Amino acid sequence: MPIRSPRGRAAAYRAVWTWPLRTPLRLGATVVVVLALAVLVSLATGGLRAPAQTSAADRPGATTTTGARAPASPTPTALPPVAALTPTTLPLSAAPAEALQVAQNWATAWATHPEGMTNQQWVDALIPWTTPEYVGTLTGVDPANIPATTVTGPARALQVSPASVTTEVPTDGVTLQVTVVDTEAGWRVAGYDRA
Structure with missing residues (x-):
């Protein structure tokens, strides 16, 4: 029931x-x-799993022919050790003048933000000296929060490598560390930080 x-x-x-x-x-x-x-x-x-495939070389009494490619192993193999990566550095005197000038121009545009300037106007002034990838990051910066109004000295190299230069640019508010990279379009800023 x-x-x-x-x-x-x-x-x-x-x-x-x-x-x-x-x-x-x-x-x-x-x-x-x-x-x-x-x-x-x-x-x-x-x-219910399929049995593991064994190659001809793994079977007892089997011979393999040279020139034939063995099937890929289903188990991971150990990779050979990799040497530690050390970036190639050059003397500071080897810093390209064009890279230093780009850092100087970029820092000047970064510090120039008169009252009423919109973020888009500020970013547009930085675009000629900035990598396209980094422009997207700058769109989130409010120019009113930038503590500097002018660059107070020339850009000087802190670290030089064949494809990038880290520079230091003094302003009236903070000292900037600007990273300039060599691109197809020439030297462009790929990042900055406050020193």
Whole structure:
């Protein structure tokens, strides 16, 4: 006879899930049965996997021919050690004058933000000296928050490598560290920080 009332259905469900909790013996038996089912399910799913492919060279008594390419190994192999990467640095006197000039021009445009200047106008002034990738980062800067109004000295190199130069440009508010990189379009600013 079907259970027709919600109270009767709830009582039937409660009787099913509380059965293992009535005695310690029932609880122990339930735990053993659940663990056994979990082990059986894991063994069954492990048994359904395809067997690992073995190459001809792995089989006993098999020979391989030279010139034939062995199949790719399904297991990862250890990579050879990689030498530590050390950037190539050049003497500070090797800094290209064009890179220093780009840093100087960029810092001047960065510090120039008269009252009422919008972010887009400020970014547009920086675009000629900035990499396209870095322009997107500058669109989030509010020119009113820039603590400088003018550049107070020339850009000088801090670190020089074949394709980039880190420069220092003093302003009346902060000293900027401007990174200039060599691109297809020439030297462009790829980042800056406050020193």
